[in-house]
Amino acid sequence: MAEHVSDVTGERTAGAVSQARAQFLESGAAPSVRSQIQLSWARSASLGVDPSELHPVRPRDDDRGDEVFDRVGDVLARAATAFEGEPVSIIFAAPSGRVLHWYCADAALRGRLEAVSLVPGVGYGEAHVGTNGIGTALELGRPTLVVGQEHFNERLSMFACAGAPLHHPVTGALLGVVDITCAASLANPLLLGTARAIAVQLQDALAAQLSGRDTALLRDYLATSRDGSEPVLALSDDVLMLNRSAQDLLSPQDRAAVVSRTSQTRVIATAHSFRANLPSGAVADLSYAPTFHHGALVGGVLRLQLDPTQDEPVQASPEPPVRPTLPGVVGVSEAWTDAVGRVRELVAHQRTVLVRGEAGVGKLSLLKAVHFGANGSLHIRVFDCAAVGDVDRWIDRLCDDLEDGCGTIVLQHLERLPAVAVEPLVRLLRQHAPTSSVEGPHWIVATHTVSARPTAIDAVVAPHFDATVTLAPLRERPDDIPVLARSMMQNAGDGEDVRLTPDALAHLARLPWPGNAAHLHEVVRHAARHQRNGLIDVWQLPEECLAVPDRPLSVTESLERDAIVRALREHRGDTAAAARALGLSVALLSRQAQDFGVLSELLEPPPAG
Ligand SMILES: Nc1ncnc2c1ncn2[C@@H]1O[C@H](COP(=O)(O)OP(=O)(O)OP(=O)(O)O)[C@@H](O)[C@H]1O
Secondary structure (H helix, E strand, O other): OOOOOOOOOOHHHHHHHHHHHHHHHHHOOOOOOOHHHHHHHHHHHHOOOOOOOOOOOOOOOOOOHHHHHHHHHHHHHHHHHOOOOOOEEEEEEOOOOEEEEEEOOOHHHHHHHHHOOOOOOOEOOHHHHOOOHHHHHHHHOOOEEEEHHHOOOHHHOOEEEEEEEEEOOOOOOEEEEEEEEEEHHHOOOHHHHHHHHHHHHHHHHHHHHOOHHHHHHHHHHHHHOOOOOOOEEEEOOOOEEEOHHHHHHOOHHHHHHHHHHHHHHOOOOOOEEEEEEOOOOOEEEEEEEEEEEOOEEEEEEEEEEEOHHHOOOOOOOOOOOOOOOEOOEOOOOHHHHHHHHHHHHHHHOOOOEEEEEOOOOOHHHHHHHHOEOOOOOEOEEEEEHHHOOOHHHHHHHHHHHHHHOOOEEEEEOHHHOOHHHHHHHHHHHHHHHHHOOOOOOOOEEEEEEOOOOOOHHHHHHHHHOOEEEEOOOHHHOOOHHHHHHHHHHHHHOOOOOOEEOHHHHHHHHHOOOOOHHHHHHHHHHHHHHHOOOOEEOHHHOOHHHHEOOOOOOOHHHHHHHHHHHHHHHHOOOOHHHHHHHHOOOHHHHHHHHHHOOEOHHHHOOOOOO
């Protein structure tokens, strides 16, 4: 066997490497040098690296090295303090070989490093400067020591460099390299062990930044999609990963449908298969394997095949926008369209109208909508009866605006009118009635939130309006709920195409909505803010939608309900695990879940299918 001459400590050996290098530069071969150096020299020569002079290049910032350095920089800085006062430098470089950071407390060494441009921003890959601790470790993907004349470039032969690559703790992707550089005369095999130990510390720091749940899911995903030929997805509540084959195969709509369909069966803690019809018309066969972390279900990995008879996914057509009944409002129920028709007609005939209904039912929205001009202008002035202040001045302002004749006066929240303002307002309504036939839009309408018991407003003020229109609560016009929810989602998506699945829309239509449209609006906005893949299914709706209590809940009870729903959702219907997470007994959790009207599907995983 040829004697390898790279024993880094021997004088005689250093001379032999020098000779081998000269031989290589002359003949292109140097059999006596260890093979990894010989191959690196060959690569350097074929890349056209100059063996005598350095030509520093500054590679473009095309890798994610800075981002990685941000995450491990503190650990590296701490490791570097161990070398304070020593003539060594610790360098971190990106996968491209671009030096990102260096620590060097020794002024003389610093000067020598600067002389060879071994400084941040400069490329030290093999393609830039030939064989060296940074570039060759990156090329080989393993710790590498390069000493003195083993450097391809003569100018670097005064150094010894030990490079240890930094790999992603889960994916194994190359993220950079830690290099220790010192004078060649100080070369020591321990340099390599030290560089490797620092790289391990950095990798541990990266691992600590990953949650155990994510790591478990990622590991299963990588194991399943190893050869990359089969479409694979991994998903949990927070993560969605697709390999290239899955990305190529699925249109965004099909992708969202697969995720949605899977979220319904993810509560099942055993591997299972199912079929799904996709928006493109294709049929997908899906095999799902759950992932566990410390015994808890965290998500799972999905292998997918499209039915071979339908292998050409068709682009799904976009969901048609909801057509508003009037500008800014939608509704299809008879109750809604009747109310709109009556208000329009009364306003057109300059009659004073009182629009009654529960809180948040859409009284003001309806009045605004009927007053939108063709040019988008709004011809109303809203006076909030809850903010009257000085009654005389408030009535004066009302009169002025009526005389201006440039719009309808809306008295919002008439039920909150202070008692002292009742009589002056009644007087105004009486005076106003005869003038309502005068040309110009100057009539009065009001919104009135009804309460369980009649109030003074019902008895004293309401009779002075020409007509009353009552807008039914949402629970009495469930047909409006899906159109309202879709329209609200179109506006809440912030430019993104976010949708509620048909199941989610149907589920929303079954809920009682004590806060009416305002309540629904709040829920839609919350769901849009927390969505991850553009499609919101029943299980991604806010906690309150997954429980239907048969009585109003107190604030504390609502918080308890949310915690129970969250835990059941997180543990995929495993009541024992959810109870453990909440510190409750299973019996108490079940009792409370029942009391709060938690959907039974959350307590019993749905069957696969
Ligand atoms: N028909 C509708 N179409 C679209 N959005 C609606 C409709 N009805 C109500 N909304 C929305 O519901 C919310 C509440 O509506 P609005 O303020 O008109 O209710 P309200 O009955 O006047 O409430 P309150 O009496 O509590 O002040 C608003 O965000 C509004 O945009």
